[in-house]
Amino acid sequence: MLWQVLEGLSRDSAKRLRFVPGVVYADEGAACGQSPEDRAKTVAEAKLVLQSVGFPWHIVALEEVFSLPPSVLRCSAREPVGTEGAYKAAVDSFLQQQHALGEEQQSLPCPPRPPIRAGPPTAGQTEALSTLFSSVETLTAKEELLRTLRTHLILHVARTHGYSKVMMGDSCTRLAIKLMTSLALGRGAFLAWDTGFSDERHGDVVVVRPMREHTLKEVAFYNRLFAVPSVFTPAVDTKAPEKASIHRLMEAFILRLQAQFPSTVSTVYRTSEKLVKAPRDGCAAGTPGPRCLLCMCVLDVDTADSATAFGAQTSSQLPQTQPPVAQAEAPTVSCCCTGMGGARHCCRTEEDPRARVIEQLCYGCRVNMKDLPSLDPLPPYILAEAQLRSQRAEAEQIQEYLLEDREDEDARPGES
Amino acid sequence: MAAPLSVEVEFGAVVNPGKRAVRSLLFDGVKKHQVTLPGQEEPWDIRNLLVWIKKNLLKERPELFIQGDSVRPGILVLINDADWELLGELDYQLQDQDSILFISTLHGG
Numbered sequence: 001m002l003w004q005v006l007e008g009l010s011r012d013s014a015k016r017l018r019f020v021p022g023v024v025y026a027d028e029g030a031a032c033g034q035s036p037e038d039r040a041k042t043v044a045e046a047k048l049v050l051q052s053v054g055f056p057w058h059i060v061a062l063e064e065v066f067s068l069p070p071s072v073l074r075c076s077a078r079e080p081v082g083t084e085g086a087y088k089a090a091v092d093s094f095l096q097q098q099h100a101l102g103e104e105q106q107s108l109p110c111p112p113r114p115p116i117r118a119g120p121p122t123a124g125q126t127e128a129l130s131t132l133f134s135s136v137e138t139l140t141a142k143e144e145l146l147r148t149l150r151t152h153l154i155l156h157v158a159r160t161h162g163y164s165k166v167m168m169g170d171s172c173t174r175l176a177i178k179l180m181t182s183l184a185l186g187r188g189a190f191l192a193w194d195t196g197f198s199d200e201r202h203g204d205v206v207v208v209r210p211m212r213e214h215t216l217k218e219v220a221f222y223n224r225l226f227a228v229p230s231v232f233t234p235a236v237d238t239k240a241p242e243k244a245s246i247h248r249l250m251e252a253f254i255l256r257l258q259a260q261f262p263s264t265v266s267t268v269y270r271t272s273e274k275l276v277k278a279p280r281d282g283c284a285a286g287t288p289g290p291r292c293l294l295c296m297c298v299l300d301v302d303t304a305d306s307a308t309a310f311g312a313q314t315s316s317q318l319p320q321t322q323p324p325v326a327q328a329e330a331p332t333v334s335c336c337c338t339g340m341g342g343a344r345h346c347c348r349t350e351e352d353p354r355a356r357v358i359e360q361l362c363y364g365c366r367v368n369m370k371d372l373p374s375l376d377p378l379p380p381y382i383l384a385e386a387q388l389r390s391q392r393a394e395a396e397q398i399q400e401y402l403l404e405d406r407e408d409e410d411a412r413p414g415e416s
Numbered sequence: 417m418a419a420p421l422s423v424e425v426e427f428g429a430v431v432n433p434g435k436r437a438v439r440s441l442l443f444d445g446v447k448k449h450q451v452t453l454p455g456q457e458e459p460w461d462i463r464n465l466l467v468w469i470k471k472n473l474l475k476e477r478p479e480l481f482i483q484g485d486s487v488r489p490g491i492l493v494l495i496n497d498a499d500w501e502l503l504g505e506l507d508y509q510l511q512d513q514d515s516i517l518f519i520s521t522l523h524g525g
Contacts, residue, residue, distance in 0.1 A: 173521065216521040220492050221499075224428075224517070251522060255490035 021167075022056040024157050026150055049229050058157055063125035065149045070385035072156050075203040075296060132377040139245035141371035144185065148294050148365075149379070158205045170195075170209045173216040173254075176268035181250045187364035190297045192275040201296050215265060292362035293386055299362050357386040421453045421460055424515045425469065449473060453510070460510040462493070462500065481518075492519040 025046045027039060043059060050057035136142045158166050170178065175195045182194050193199045199207040211219070222228070242252050258264045290299050354375050358366055369375075375383065426448045453460055453468065463485065470478050481488060486506055493500040494517040495508060510516075 217492060220519045220521060221494075224494065224497065224519070251490070255488075255522070259489040 022058065022161065022163060023050055023053065024058045024060060024154055025050060026153055027059060027061045028146065028150070052229070058161070060153055060157055062146075062149060062153065063122075063129050065153055065379045065381070066125050066128055068152060068156050068379065068381045070381045070388065072152050072159075072381060073293060073296065073385045075201065075291060128377065128379075132379075135373065135377050137371040137373065140185070140247065141368045143245055143247050144365075144368045145372075151295075155202055155205055164205060166205060166207045168207060168209050169211050171211050171214050171216045171219050172269050173258075173265050175209070175212050175272065176265045177247075177251050177254050179268060179272050180254060181247050182364070184246050184250060185364050186367050187295075187362075189362070190295065190364070191272065192277040193297060195272045196275065196277070201291075201298075212269070290360070292365055293357065293360040293382065293389070294365045295362060297362055353383075353387075356390045357383070360386055360389055420455045421510055421512050421514075423451050423453065423465075423510055423513070425449045425451050425465075425473070426515065426517045428517060428519045461506065462495075462508050462510070462516075463506040465510060465516070466506075487518065488522070490520065490522040492521060493517070494519065 025043075027043055027046075046059065047057075050059070133142055133145070136145060154166055158164075179191055179195045182188065182191055187194065193201055195209075195212075197209055197212060199209075214222075241248075243249055254264060254268070291297065292299055357375055358369055361369060372378075428447065451473075453465070456464075458464070466482055466485075466487065470482050474481060479488075481491065483489070487493060493505075495503055496515050497517070500508060
């Protein structure tokens with residue numbers, strides 16, 4: 001994809017692309033168990049390729065998720081989408097800008113910026129990351145977690161450096177596999193965002209997938225025929241057997257099917273093109289519902305007032321909830337719960353921080369979290385944002401019941 | 417009766433920017449092999465070559481590369497930079513100085 005962008009930006013091409021790109025490389029060696037020497041080697045290789053490309057480049061290590069601010073998980077408001085006229089105006093202003101920069105600088109897509117590279121991650125962060133990934137029980141959950149963290153990291157880099165769009169290099173084959181995998185993981189509600197051309201769930205930064213019409217075979221041939229330099233790194237699931245994770249299984253399934261029925265991938269792809277991003281029934285037009293903490297899609301689980309949701313949640317949580325140490329309120333939990341259906345927030349979730357986080361996740365992310373026995377190794381920004389949101393929700397609830405719940409409020413111990 | 421052949425066998429992978437690609441770690445990290453196939457009764461074709469590779473070049477986990485008679489689905493085979501599907505796949509007969517390239521498009525292998 002990088003090569004194609006280069007081609008598109010070059011002065012000789014007929015339809016010149018008009019944007020200012022940068023490249024980000026996320027070093028995930030720690031999650032994959034790579035040794036520091038191997039990682040350094042891979043990063044050096046990547047640096048060489050990035051430098052030869054000439055765009056401003058950023059190398060970020062996955063460990064930096066531990067220093068991300070909770071604002072990453074918030075959807076920022078975006079300027080309203082323009083019409084045809086706005087597009088022309090934007091192109092014109094861009095051209096004027098380039099012209100103002102002077103002819104001699106036009107060979108560089110944007111004024112040369114020093115390559116932004118934070119210092120190498122600290123050993124503490126690397127260890128925290130390996131602890132996190134080794135605490136995950138299944139490979140499926142590991143891959144999903146990696147994907148989520150990587151998205152947040154790239155989003156953060158984009159926001160900090162003022163990029164409005166992120167281009168991902170997902171090919172047709174990869175997206176077909178991703179579509180089927182998402183279905184299997186319970187993310188069916190978000191297929192349109194996960195596999196569509198543009199993904200605006202983050203608000204100010206749009207994720208686009210320009211390569212989604214090219215199959216992997218085409219990409220492979222292109223790379224080979226145009227001698228595109230590549231950097232190889234092991235992934236989380238390298239050398240794992242076929243049934244190790246849902247991702248691997250689905251990949252093997254689709255590719256094997258493709259070998260027998262060559263229209264498999266394109267059929268799945270065409271079907272994914274028909275997916276429409278529609279708001280949930282029952283949501284007032286214009287007011288988006290609460291968003292998932294991790295994937296930032298509008299929550300697809302039943303709202304709090306639904307009887308089935310309450311029943312399902314309570315039955316799945318009661319066996320798990322153990323009274324934490326030094327919690328005098330434990331005996332009163334059961335009577336509070338059965339009493340008021342609407343005030344479930346204030347009595348159940350405060351004793352169980354895990355339940356508080358799980359509540360804010362969509363179905364797919366919840367299933368994932370089941371494979372994470374403890375939420376402590378998660379990067380602090382996730383836990384902080386979860387806390388903030390639940391406190392905000394509690395505050396809203398308490399607004400209504402201010403008089404009745406005065407006792408509970410005073411009696412709640414250890415609320416920081 | 418086939419004379420000994422000299423072919424070049426190479427292993428590569430596809431890079432997906434935005435996702436990590438995988439080195440074919442099955443072959444000790446060595447990407448290009450100049451191979452001399454011994455003379456034998458039947459002419460050398462890709463089918464025999466795969467058997468030979470399995471016996472001599474694959475260091476571990478053969479099932480990640482070879483499946484049954486052929487390569488695993490998801491591994492592209494290029495013979496002299498041309499898709500092997502155009503040349504008869506397994507039945508293509510090797511010529512001297514041919515270049516065979518295996519590209520893995522799989523995520524974890």
